Amino acid sequence: MSAVILLVEDEEKLARFVELELVHEGYQVEKSGNGREALDLALQNHYDLILLDIMLPGLNGLEVLRRLLKEKQVPVILLTARDAVMDKVSGLDAGAVDYITKPFAIEELLARIRVALKLHPVSLQESAGAGKEEGVLRWQDLTLDEPRRQVRYAGHEIPLTNREFTMLKVLLENQDIVLSRDVLLNRVCGYDYAGETNVVDVYIRYLRSKIDDTFGVRMITTVRGVGYVIKSE
Numbered sequence: 221m222s223a224v225i226l227l228v229e230d231e232e233k234l235a236r237f238v239e240l241e242l243v244h245e246g247y248q249v250e251k252s253g254n255g256r257e258a259l260d261l262a263l264q265n266h267y268d269l270i271l272l273d274i275m276l277p278g279l280n281g282l283e284v285l286r287r288l289l290k291e292k293q294v295p296v297i298l299l300t301a302r303d304a305v306m307d308k309v310s311g312l313d314a315g316a317v318d319y320i321t322k323p324f325a326i327e328e329l330l331a332r333i334r335v336a337l338k339l340h341p342v343s344l345q346e347s348a349g350a351g352k353e354e355g356v357l358r359w360q361d362l363t364l365d366e367p368r369r370q371v372r373y374a375g376h377e378i379p380l381t382n383r384e385f386t387m388l389k390v391l392l393e394n395q396d397i398v399l400s401r402d403v404l405l406n407r408v409c410g411y412d413y414a415g416e417t418n419v420v421d422v423y424i425r426y427l428r429s430k431i432d433d434t435f436g437v438r439m440i441t442t443v444r445g446v447g448y449v450i451k452s453e
């Protein structure tokens with residue numbers, strides 16, 4: 221799967237432009253224009269890299285950076301204003317891996333992203349948090365073993381296709397968070413997917429038939445008009 225980048229930038233035009241370029245390069249992109257929202261997203265989801273503007277509504281980018289890096293490791297590139305030397309220093313002190321000064325050439329940003337992804341890969345182990353088995357996600361008696369690409373319910377192996385496996389993984393990683401069809405579609409099929417959007421519902425149906433129906437549980441909940449969620453309790 222391609223790297224997933226969270227783009228935090230409140231200047232709409234710039235954000236849209238950078239998003240298009242990143243998608244064109246094959247990255248999956250999620251956007252936020254608000255510091256507080258971005259922090260929540262970054263804490264709840266897996267991102268391979270975060271592009272973080274400093275002057276943001278909601279919560280200042282440096283504060284987002286500090287609070288985020290206290291909780292998890294993820295490479296952050298700061299987007300800073302030309303004369304904000306102190307922001308750059310504070311940002312690097314706070315743990316940003318790099319910064320780029322606005323306005324920037326998109327080629328330079330892309331080069332810095334490639335370097336950051338190469339030098340600071342986010343392993344599944346880190347993103348899964350401390351104290352958990354390496355690469356294993358759980359829900360009740362169900363385990364998803366990422367390294368072995370194996371899903372079991374109470375010891376019984378459940379054969380899943382690649383996309384079913386990815387869909388289940390994304391839902392398990394985000395327990396108690398309702399994921400929209402768009403988010404699931406992007407994560408499972410990639411941003412450039414041009415087929416039917418009901419493909420998400422189709423895979424949910426397959427998962428329910430293989431897991432819920434087979435083992436008599438209610439794992440995946442439909443949130444009408446919004447999307448799907450696996451509730452942790």
Ligand code: CA
Pocket residue numbers: 229230231273274275276
């Ligand atoms: Ca800004």
